Amino acid sequence: MISVNEARKILAENLTRGGSVEIQVSEAAGYVVYRDIVSPADVPAFDNSAMDGYALAWGKNRESWTVVVEIPAGSAKNFRLSEGEAARIFTGSPMPEGADTVIPQEQIERTGNIIQYTLPGFGTGANVRYKGTQIRTGELMMQRGTLLSAGGVGLLASVGFATVEVFAPPVLSVIVTGSELRTPGEPLTHGAIFDSNSPMLKAALNRLGVRKIYTSRVADNEPELRKNIEKELNKSDVVIISGGISVGDYDFVKTSLAGLGVKELFYKVKQRPGKPIFAGKLENKWVFALPGNPASVLSCFSHYVKPCIRYFMGHNNVWNPDITLPLAEDSIKKKGLTFFMKAYTENGKVHLAEGQQSFNLIAFSKADCFAELPEDVDFVEAGTSVNIYFL
């Protein structure tokens, strides 16, 4: 059996990037820019006022001006001020020609159309936002590989982009296996359970920006299972299977995958939860078969599937933990297995949640992350820094 880091290394050697897709900028936060982006415009597009106040030509030993015009934001007219004239102006209004400075209204005394400035010292050019000072037409604005935030979306929109080309998410299939499974909403007969894995995986995939997700549910029946996996492999870049990968008499996933020619990258990892995880490839397509216990599914998804999907979608450093934090309390563990513990962060420390069994989801009522406890120890002391992966 291989260690968690060996499993990561094997996946890292098999990573592939996806193609690109053009999407609305407002939908693009969380996606990665596919091509270098050059600004198609000067921003600001015109010299404009940074304040509500008066635009005028500063200097020339003058302390008073005559207000001859008012320029609201959005005004499309061009004005020219003559010597001794000022314009009433507002934040974002275009500067009139002949003016070089805006004096904030709080610093002006106005009587009728005459304004006076009496405070000493004022810099020429104050409170003016000049054309092109944020970015100029043709300047490189964002590099390929940039992760778009909401702020990045704002920047794209500010130069006039309605759409942006980003790394495309993979098309994905989720197959849940198990004759005991019912969909929430269906009646639950004795011996049956609700399928929590497919909603959970879909939710996790949605958060990664994966939009095209086929879900199917298959009973523990080998021919049906094989047919279903084959069908999903034809449609999708990534196939995630839950359940049926363990050693029970009704666990048909591994033989089905072998029958379909899926190449095994690894099977079984020295970890808790989720030891019997399978990762494989069919040409460029990923296949992950995760042990069906719900907490194993989410843990395996987070630590193996998610990094591969994120790499496909243009992200880098996909194996890095989100952060490291000191453990709040001592923890005893089994040596020889990496433990991925459901945990919650509080005041800069990480606490392990109650209910760590792999069938038990109750810890997720509180957990916001997985904390990774290393393989080669049987005890982790409070205060030790551990790797944290947010849910």
Ligand code: AMP
């Ligand atoms: P398996 O990996 O198929 O042996 O399943 C392990 C445990 O997880 C069993 O108790 C299953 O009933 C349960 N399980 C499997 N699939 C799901 C699912 N989609 N939702 C909730 N529990 C599941």
Ligand code: MG
């Ligand atoms: Mg099963």
